[in-house]
Amino acid sequence: MPESEARSLARILDASVRVPGTQIYFGLDSVLGLVPGIGDLSSGFLSTYIIVRAYQRGVPRSTLTRMILNVMFDTALGTIPIIGDLGDIFWKANTKNIELWRRAKEDHTRGTGDIIFLAALLISILAFSILCAYLTTKVMSYLASQMGFYPGR
Numbered sequence: 001m002p003e004s005e006a007r008s009l010a011r012i013l014d015a016s017v018r019v020p021g022t023q024i025y026f027g028l029d030s031v032l033g034l035v036p037g038i039g040d041l042s043s044g045f046l047s048t049y050i051i052v053r054a055y056q057r058g059v060p061r062s063t064l065t066r067m068i069l070n071v072m073f074d075t076a077l078g079t080i081p082i083i084g085d086l087g088d089i090f091w092k093a094n095t096k097n098i099e100l101w102r103r104a105k106e107d108h109t110r111g112t113g114d115i116i117f118l119a120a121l122l123i124s125i126l127a128f129s130i131l132c133a134y135l136t137t138k139v140m141s142y143l144a145s146q147m148g149f150y151p152g153r
Contacts, residue, residue: 003101006053010094013046030088033078036136040078044129047071047094048122054101055118063104067097068121072128079132081140 015025028046032039051067059067074093078084 003053003057006050006101007098009046009049010092010098013043014092014095024089026089029074029078029092029094030085033085033088036081036140038133040075040084040136041129041133043078044071044075044125047074047097048125050094050097050101051122052118054097054104055114057101059101059104061114061117063100064118064121067100068125070096070100071125075125075129075132079136081136 012027013029014027016027018025029043032043035042048071051064051071054067055064070093074088074091077087077091080087
């Protein structure tokens with residue numbers, strides 16, 4: 001059942017709402033991305049669930065690496081105001097990751113090295129997400145000060 005849960009989460013994050021009159025879908029990832037910094041961090045965190053489930057089902061390291069890179073790219077793209085929000089609609093990292101999982105051979109046996117590898121990948125995505133959130137808040141703060149908005153006044 002974990003694979004169906006992951007597929008459902010990918011649909012919720014990437015394609016749960018259709019733009020009327022189009023074939024364009026978006027999901028919670030796009031909505032969360034509207035909240036500067038913390039939104040992208042939240043969607044990156046939710047995306048790791050799919051990767052952990054894929055790991056548990058025996059997906060090879062090479063596929064897990066590609067899955068992590070998809071999420072990192074999505075997170076980085078999401079930190080760019082407006083462009084990132086539009087990018088989330090078209091770069092569906094979670095849907096891509098489900099497709100990678102589907103195509104992966106699931107006969108890989110796990111060892112201690114694999115657990116360490118997954119932990120390193122997940123720590124990398126967390127650190128990268130935090131860095132993106134931090135940089136977004138710094139850029140937004142700088143832009144606000146340049147436009148004459150001063151917090152606390």
